[in-house]
Amino acid sequence: MPEVKVLTRHFGAPGVTGLEGYRRVGGYRGLEKALRVGPEAVAAEVKASGLRGRGGAAFPTATKWSFLPQGVFPRYLCVNADESEPGCFKDRVLLEEMPHQLIEGAMIAAFALQVSHAFIYIRGEYRRQRELLERAVREAYSAHLCGPSVLGGEWGCELIVHGGAGAYICGEETALLDSLEGRRGQPRLKPPFPAVKGLYGQPTVVNNVETLSNLPYIVVEGGAAYAALGTEGSPGSRLFCVSGHVQSPGTFEVAMGKTTFRELIELAGGVRPGHHFKAMQPGGGSMQILGPQHLDLALDFKAVSDAGSSLGAGALVVMDETTCLVDVSMRLVDFYRHESCGKCVPCREGTYFESELMHRLEAGLATEAELGTLPDVCRAMDGRCFCPLGDTATWFVMSAYRMFPEEFHSHCGAGACPVRSALGAAA
Amino acid sequence: MADSGPGAAEAPPLGRETLARIRRSKQLYPWASSAILPSLWAVQEELGYLTPAALLAVAEELGLEPSEVEAVATFYSMYFRHRAGEHLIQVCRNVSCGLRGADELLRHLERALGVEDGGTTEDGAFTLEGTVECLGACGGAPMMQVDRISYENLDAAAADAVLEQVRSGAPRGRRSRARA
Ligand SMILES: Cc1cc2nc3c(=O)[nH]c(=O)nc-3n(C[C@H](O)[C@H](O)[C@H](O)COP(=O)(O)O)c2cc1C
Numbered sequence: 023m024p025e026v027k028v029l030t031r032h033f034g035a036p037g038v039t040g041l042e043g044y045r046r047v048g049g050y051r052g053l054e055k056a057l058r059v060g061p062e063a064v065a066a067e068v069k070a071s072g073l074r075g076r077g078g079a080a081f082p083t084a085t086k087w088s089f090l091p092q093g094v095f096p097r098y099l100c101v102n103a104d105e106s107e108p109g110c111f112k113d114r115v116l117l118e119e120m121p122h123q124l125i126e127g128a129m130i131a132a133f134a135l136q137v138s139h140a141f142i143y144i145r146g147e148y149r150r151q152r153e154l155l156e157r158a159v160r161e162a163y164s165a166h167l168c169g170p171s172v173l174g175g176e177w178g179c180e181l182i183v184h185g186g187a188g189a190y191i192c193g194e195e196t197a198l199l200d201s202l203e204g205r206r207g208q209p210r211l212k213p214p215f216p217a218v219k220g221l222y223g224q225p226t227v228v229n230n231v232e233t234l235s236n237l238p239y240i241v242v243e244g245g246a247a248y249a250a251l252g253t254e255g256s257p258g259s260r261l262f263c264v265s266g267h268v269q270s271p272g273t274f275e276v277a278m279g280k281t282t283f284r285e286l287i288e289l290a291g292g293v294r295p296g297h298h299f300k301a302m303q304p305g306g307g308s309m310q311i312l313g314p315q316h317l318d319l320a321l322d323f324k325a326v327s328d329a330g331s332s333l334g335a336g337a338l339v340v341m342d343e344t345t346c347l348v349d350v351s352m353r354l355v356d357f358y359r360h361e362s363c364g365k366c367v368p369c370r371e372g373t374y375f376e377s378e379l380m381h382r383l384e385a386g387l388a389t390e391a392e393l394g395t396l397p398d399v400c401r402a403m404d405g406r407c408f409c410p411l412g413d414t415a416t417w418f419v420m421s422a423y424r425m426f427p428e429e430f431h432s433h434c435g436a437g438a439c440p441v442r443s444a445l446g447a448a449a
Numbered sequence: 450m451a452d453s454g455p456g457a458a459e460a461p462p463l464g465r466e467t468l469a470r471i472r473r474s475k476q477l478y479p480w481a482s483s484a485i486l487p488s489l490w491a492v493q494e495e496l497g498y499l500t501p502a503a504l505l506a507v508a509e510e511l512g513l514e515p516s517e518v519e520a521v522a523t524f525y526s527m528y529f530r531h532r533a534g535e536h537l538i539q540v541c542r543n544v545s546c547g548l549r550g551a552d553e554l555l556r557h558l559e560r561a562l563g564v565e566d567g568g569t570t571e572d573g574a575f576t577l578e579g580t581v582e583c584l585g586a587c588g589g590a591p592m593m594q595v596d597r598i599s600y601e602n603l604d605a606a607a608a609d610a611v612l613e614q615v616r617s618g619a620p621r622g623r624r625s626r627a628r629a
């Protein structure tokens with residue numbers, strides 16, 4: 023069975039969205055234990071767990087924490103709940119099903135790092151999720167699980183829910199910090215990294231919702247137990263969001279490194295009946311396409327990276343034979359064009375150009391010569407943008423063009439989308 | 450501000466509850482500027498959009514330059530600078546939704562409401578928007594949000610039912626907007 027349950031093991035338990043119900047399933051025992059064993063011991067467990075960030079970059083969490091300079095206070099923790107990567111909805115599920123698991127994880131991290139303020143930056147579109155979270159935070163305050171004296175001890179930490187207002191780029195950690203400080207959400211130049219100079223110019227850790235939601239388990243059961251769920255290179259479990267042309271889209275928690283794409287797709291009911299698999303996009307809208315030849319790859323950081331893509335933020339979009347990859351590319355580059363913050367030229371102009379071209383191509387109006395400019399434009403963007411948004415705006419479209427060149431070429435001068443025309447003729 | 454002579458007894462741009470929310474936010478953060486986003490949300494929930502006078506009032510309450518508040522108000526796509534329809538419908542057309550019929554859903558709504566993407570119905574009840582970010586409901590595609598609440602797995606009949614529910618004023622929508 024590829025499914026394992028760490029994050030999701032208490033999903034649906036009676037009242038588990040509230041404090042009482044969460045306590046009934048052992049909630050906040052991790053925070054209690056953390057306060058008992060001390061910050062160093064907590065950090066050691068996280069190191070032993072091998073936990074890597076679930077926000078997209080997969081950076082080892084314990085290593086990130088260790089970059090905070092000794093003895094510099096105040097320090098801050100920012101919980102990244104901006105979830106806006108196309109295809110991703112796992113943080114939303116974690117917020118809806120177990121807000122207290124996230125709060126406990128955030129407070130464990132806050133204690134390990136000895137921060138005085140923790141902020142949860144939640145995207146503006148998650149209005150209902152924000153209301154649920156705020157209710158849970160109020161409960162946590164009443165029970166002294168956060169606030170000036172946590173569980174009656176000397177250490178205290180404020181926990182503040184901060185709502186965004188519609189900007190994908192604010193998920194990027196330095197843009198998030200600018201937004202939290204009350205500015206336009208534009209990325210900062212790194213270094214200095216947030217660990218050294220982050221929120222309000224102070225040492226800051228930014229961690230994703232799912233990353234932190236793992237901490238109660240890691241502290242209670244031990245880092246080694248968590249690591250053993252997965253493999254050496256890909257420890258632990260992970261919540262994947264499967265969407266697109268599958269029978270039962272949803273989130274599925276599976277062992278890392280031991281589960282294949284095929285098994286994950288089967289958990290989602292497989293490709294819809296009467297159709298067959300064409301391609302998939304792992305990781306979210308930013309990542310490169312994979313084909314049928316990759317279905318038996320394990321959900322393993324290295325295996326997927328060797329195949330030219332990435333597990334990114336834990337999404338998997340499945341496409342069957344009815345899918346036009348020019349249409350999919352068009353939707354993605356439209357998204358990046360809309361979300362480019364406008365700060366740097368290659369991203370601002372490049373996404374505009376990509377989008378205009380893909381619209382003409384999808385309509386069957388572009389010429390071969392126009393299509394021929396796509397690789398040049400993408401080369402001028404990838405690696406030359408101020409932040410990864412502009413780089414990643416080229417990855418899917420270029421990888422799809424390389425894997426399915428004839429599909430792109432067949433659109434040139436066709437007067438309409440040939441994939442759609444063929445479907446219409448077959449129907 | 451300029452001429453506030455005795456006769457000009459203009460209504461203050463912000464209600465008492467909104468001002469209280471702004472002041473609470475200011476206390477909450479180490480820097481007052483962090484209270485800009487929450488303050489603008491409070492304003493928008495009261496007025497429906499951000500008026501120039503309200504932006505000035507926020508700057509004054511927070512002790513900041515008006516330009517700092519303006520910069521934020523113009524960057525984020527969920528802040529409105531103009532009055533929109535009473536209810537905002539947003540249809541996600543990103544990949545997962547596109548694969549499961551988002552374009553058809555948008556076309557259906559355009560027909561049902563008699564407006565094009567980006568338009569507002571004549572009675573001012575609905576604004577329809579079809580260019581938005583992925584709204585984190587890809588597992589329930591196709592989907593739309595009405596006033597930031599998600600409705601998923603929509604076919605034409607289900608979308609019509611949502612419109613009906615919103616029209617009938619079931620207790621789910623935003624507060625009605627005061628005159629600015
Ligand atoms: C354009 C862009 C958007 C991002 N969006 C998100 C997001 O919505 N949520 C998230 O957790 N991380 C996002 N990230 C990654 C963050 O910068 C950061 O690496 C992450 O929050 C760190 O947390 P982790 O180490 O726990 O993964 C984004 C990065 C980029 C470049």
Ligand code: FES
Pocket residue numbers: 108109110541542543544545546547583584585586587590592
């Ligand atoms: S693609 Fe539509 S909600 Fe994610």
